[in-house]
Amino acid sequence: MIAAALAAGPCSIARAAVIGGGTIGTGLSFALRRARIGVTIVEADAHGCERSRHWFSKLLDHEVAAGRLTDSDRAAIREGVRWQTGLAGLSSADAVIEAVPENLSLKRSILRDLGAAAPGALLATTTASCDLRSIAEATPYPDRVVWFGLSAPAHLTSLVEVSSCEGTSARSLSQGLALARRLGKLPIALGASPGGIVDRLTQRRNAVCDAILLKGGLPWELDEAMVDFGFAIGPFEAQDLAGLDATYHRRRQGGTAGSGRRFAITDRMVEEGRIGKKAGVGWYRYPGGGGAVIDPLVEDAIREEAHFARIERRAFSQDEMRRCVLAAMVAEASAILGEGVASAAAIDLASVHGLGFPRERGGLMHWASIQQGGEAMETERIDVAAFIATRRIERAWLANAAGIDLADLDTEPASPQLRACVAGWDRRHAAMCEGYALMAVAGEEIWSTFQAQSTPS
Known part of the structure; x- marks a missing residue:
């Protein structure tokens, strides 16, 4: 599915609708407008529309005060947003993104009605906890449903996790990935999973x-x-x-x-x-x-x-607390990998760009794989390892931007497409990355050690 979606090519999205003008919906609407996509924000009633307008205006004011927008930018962004109640008039939307509170019955109700209200549109849900299969089953068009996983604040986060639901077509997954790139964000394609990385x-x-x-x-x-x-x-x-x-x-x-x-x-x-x-x-x-x-x-x-x-x-001690936290995160990452939800390279990218894991350590899985019996590397090796780890993250970003399945980063020999992608790099750097990328899938023993330490004693 992921490989087919990556091969499907870009999809054009000129207008989008966001269902729900709360924290995620407001930030997402802002990001859509920054990408010059027209936005309709749908709320349940007039009071909800007024509240959403207020939050959107406050966000624009904050961005101007922070120096990220000019006054003319603010006016242009605001001009391309309209508010309405109900789902009527969404037939021209290329994508409809549900961003209402975490209530399964509410989300199912919205998806059930969206298929007919926006024929042919990509149907995306931003749910962080509701069952994706149950949401997709509510619509007669499960092939058009994807998960569009954003962290708050949605307009600033650099990462979007895009996942298929049961029945999602490769075209729809491709549309979700293309939309994320259009927003200037790093998209990571995941297997079907309750919750993202x-x-x-x-x-x-x-x-x-x-x-x-x-x-x-x-x-x-x-x-x-x-x-x-x-x-x-x-x-x-x-x-x-x-x-x-x-x-x-x-x-x-x-x-x-x-x-x-x-x-x-x-x-x-x-x-x-x-x-x-x-x-x-x-x-x-x-x-x-x-x-x-x-x-x-x-x-x-x-x-x-x-x-x-x-x-x-x-x-x-600080070291003891740090080890407990990192152990828990590695144990969960190990479970994500074992379930086939994401590759080690995808987990590394998500940990760096979604959680702020130190870039110079190469991502959570890479860092875990180069521990020795649970102990950190010797001091004299840290600089070299940081250099290699940073190159791994850069390589993963390059592969992702080129539409290459991140799973290729953890295979040997690498695919011809991936080898061609890195061929223009400095040969010495590429060779170092090739050797160390394999370490991200060779850490079963250290993951077991970390999992045993995943809660404080």
Whole structure:
């Protein structure tokens, strides 16, 4: 399916409709307009349309203030967006993207009606937790349905995961990949799966982070440990930027595996109104909307929850916390690979461009494969390994942009198409990449070791 979609060629999309003008829908609509695609935002009622207009205007103002848009850009983008209630008048849309809250019955209802309302259009869902098969089954046109996986903020994230549903045609998957490229984003084609690479890795990471807090860690300590590893920001500050409320509501609706007590602290944060930077307070405080400031009240809440759970807290070193988090992420990545959802190269790209995994370490799977018995490489080898790892990510990006199946990066010998793609590179660099790319699929023993360590003791 993926190979056929990559071979299907580009598809033209001139006008799109976005169903739902919330956080994801607003960011996606902005990205569509930046790509000069006309947008219709569909809301349930007039109040929803007005709210969506307000959020869209605030986003435009923010982008102008940040220097990413000029006043003329803002006017041009705003001019190409219209709002409406109901699905009438969408017959001219080339793509319709559902971005409503995580409610399976609502999504099924929308997909059921969209097939006739937008004949011939690509039908995409942005669901992060609902069952894709169930959503696709709701429409008489399952061949037109794809998953278009975006992380918030949708207008800034550089990655889109595109997955087929049961019955999706190669043409529709090709359209989804082409749309992602049209938006200026890196598309990764996945096999049919509940949840994408980034979401699954994020949920596994967050679960372990919550457990570490109960057992003795603090958010700013763990954030510092991950930044020292090479992440731009730590997992708790990242949660503040994305908003803690979205995953909270998904857990409440039963859409996220592992819902329950292990997210006790995160759930308490949301219930107290600490939903992140947009509220001025989350794991950190953000006075005046500025940078993160440590909040002692968070430590008090953590200690209370540990007491309620009868957990005796202990001191964690930064190295110990970091190993726990990375172990959990590698274990989940190993499961994704084993299920055939994505290749090791695709997981590496998603971890770098979707989670901020340090580029110089080559991606999560590559990093895991070059560990020695769970221990980091000797210091004198790190610079060479970082050089090789960065070249691997560049090579994966090049292959993806050229429409080559990323699975080819993990085969030997490489396909003629892939060899032709890298032929123009510096021969020495290409040779180094060829040798080290194979290491990403040779780490079963270290993955088992990491999986055994995937939760704090």
